[in-house]
Amino acid sequence: MSKKKKIIFWLFVGGLIILGLGGYFLKRKKAAVEYVTETVTRGDLLKEVSVTGKILSKEEVNLNFETAGRIKEIKASVGQEVVKGEVLATIEDEILAKEVEKARLTWEKILAENGTSTDAIREAEQTVKNAEKYLEEIKKLDKEKEASAEQALEAAKKYYNDALVYYEQVVADQGINSSQAKSAKMTLTTAENNRDSAEKNLKVVKKTSDVNQVSAQGTLSSAKDKLRTVQSEYAQKSRNAAVASAKITYEQAVSNWEKASLKAPVNGLITKINYRRGEMLGTASLNNSFGKMIAEDFVLEADIPESDITKIQLGQSAEISFDSLDTEEKFFAQVIEIEPSATVMQEVVYYKVKLSLEKYDSRLKEGMSFDADIKVFRKENVLMIPKRALIGGGESVRVLLSDGFSTQERKIEKGVEGNDGLIEVLKGLEEGEKVVVLEKNN
Structure with missing residues (x-):
């Protein structure tokens, strides 16, 4: 090999070595920084408020509308016994x-513009059928309960009438102050109480029947709404967004409309009504309750910071x-009153x-302690990341x-922002991407 060729050869080898060393040290420099990451996930985002409290009995409960408006109808009166879910009053709801x-029409129009998902539709259709079957079963069961209550009332009336005839006969034969008359009077009083209880029970059964059927009808309506939702294929994200937006608008409209009816939050006795038909229930007066009732059921009371x-x-x-x-045994409840006045502890x-x-x-x-997780919201099928991944004022x-x-x-x-430090991402990231939550210098 000539001297010139040797020089060229060693220059080439030296270049390769320099490049290799450069790459090695560059890689080591990059490896000197270690990133701790979290994956962008899709799922349900839940927000809860956890509190503790105690069970109360015979508690006074304020009755409040959730929205302002003019009183359209008052269906309850002071002294009336009501069942949970019974409509007590309504405000004018024509606009709502x-x-x-x-x-609804806007939602259905957007759904019609989308494709269909056969499996999802079959499942939703089955849910509708189940809801229809449940409604029929509720009607049948309530009818049987009413018939049983009516039979019990008839038996109680007959017992009372027989006791009354017997009492009057004893009084006529042996005098009102005789021991036999006093014994017959006690029997008559018991029969009268049984009759009154049977009459009361029949009223409660009928009211509860109405409420149960309204609830079952609502379940059926929700199932039909779900069927309309799944009639979209969700193949294109733009269409998904349009369907979701229209669905949210519809559900919000339904929610606002339902707020036009004030329903009894518990079984109990109406003790006060502060408004009359035609009067205006303004937002400033929402702190003053529409009325009050005494609960026959237990009420749970908690202190919220x-x-x-x-x-x-x-x-x-x-x-x-x-x-x-058992801590694994769960019960479910609903918020029925938020007191406007504060307590300092x-x-x-x-x-x-x-x-x-x-x-x-x-x-x-009464007096038992409980723990409650109040569901503030639940958002389904959203992108989520840990809040600690945010930088740049929380915008990046x-x-x-x-x-x-x-x-x-x-x-x-x-x-x-939901539980466990998770936050919803509306734009800017895709599912499966990794975001940095911590940077380590090795």
């Missing part, structure tokens, strides 16, 4: 009803566990909130690129 119809009270609304559901029962401001259990349980006693994140070493700052549009 029109908004519901408008939103001021940092959380703005998240609580009437009608929100809650999952309950009782200290005296150990320099912390609290507001009392009352909840009504969905089902009565004979093991529960750092995304780890595919090479595993480089990162890119990216602006995002965030939504609501």
